[in-house]
Amino acid sequence: MATIKNAAPPFVNPYKKKGRPLNYPPEELAKEFEKYVKWCEDHPITVTRSASGFTGDTDFTREEEEIKPRLIGIGGFLNFIGEDDRWWAELEKRKQGEEFARVKARIRTYCEDYQKAMASNGIFKENIISRLLGLADKQTLDHKGIPPLQLRDRADAVDFAGLIDEIEQRRKTK
Numbered sequence: 001m002a003t004i005k006n007a008a009p010p011f012v013n014p015y016k017k018k019g020r021p022l023n024y025p026p027e028e029l030a031k032e033f034e035k036y037v038k039w040c041e042d043h044p045i046t047v048t049r050s051a052s053g054f055t056g057d058t059d060f061t062r063e064e065e066e067i068k069p070r071l072i073g074i075g076g077f078l079n080f081i082g083e084d085d086r087w088w089a090e091l092e093k094r095k096q097g098e099e100f101a102r103v104k105a106r107i108r109t110y111c112e113d114y115q116k117a118m119a120s121n122g123i124f125k126e127n128i129i130s131r132l133l134g135l136a137d138k139q140t141l142d143h144k145g146i147p148p149l150q151l152r153d154r155a156d157a158v159d160f161a162g163l164i165d166e167i168e169q170r171r172k173t174k
Contacts, residue, residue, distance in 0.1 A: 024081075026099040029091075033107050036080045040070040069123060072114045074107065 024032065045068045052061040070076075078088055091100040112132050119128040 026096055026103045029100070030103050030106070032081050033077055033103075033110075036077045037072055037110075039080065040072050040076070044069050069118065071118075071124065073111050077107065077111075 047066045047068055048063060049066065050061065050063045052059065054060075074088065075085075078084060088104070091097070091104060094100060115124065115128050116132060118124040119126050
């Protein structure tokens with residue numbers, strides 16, 4: 001069993017005023033991302049694993065604490081500054097859209113490179129790399145042209161009502 005401490009960044013934004021949209025200039029957004037990265041580095045996740053067992057004549061319980069780095073991603077950053085995906089998507093539509101596009105590209109590249117580096121060194125799961133590169137397996141099932149199974153029309157179908165009656169009769173005779 002694993003216990004995780006410090007799992008989520010704080011959802012606190014000192015710049016955001018209630019009921020008003022938050023307007024970060026592009027350079028302020030970049031500074032906020034640097035603060036987020038620093039926060040992630042200063043607040044790693046602590047995982048406590050406990051194992052119990054039996055050896056010879058004694059029971060044992062062992063607890064191990066492991067400190068893991070926090071995943072740096074766009075979702076965590078948006079949570080850190082108190083914004084959402086829609087706000088992130090609409091940044092480029094503002095009057096400084098080209099500057100926002102450059103800042104967003106730098107942030108996205110940093111997050112992807114960080115995640116790939118951590119996954120390639122075994123710190124995070126390796127499937128992050130395949131997801132980021134678009135290589136993840138996606139299964140699609142095609143049900144077109146397959147008629148639905150109809151048990152009543154099949155000769156080898158089981159008569160469940162008859163089977164239940166037969167089981168009840170066997171119980172009564174015993």
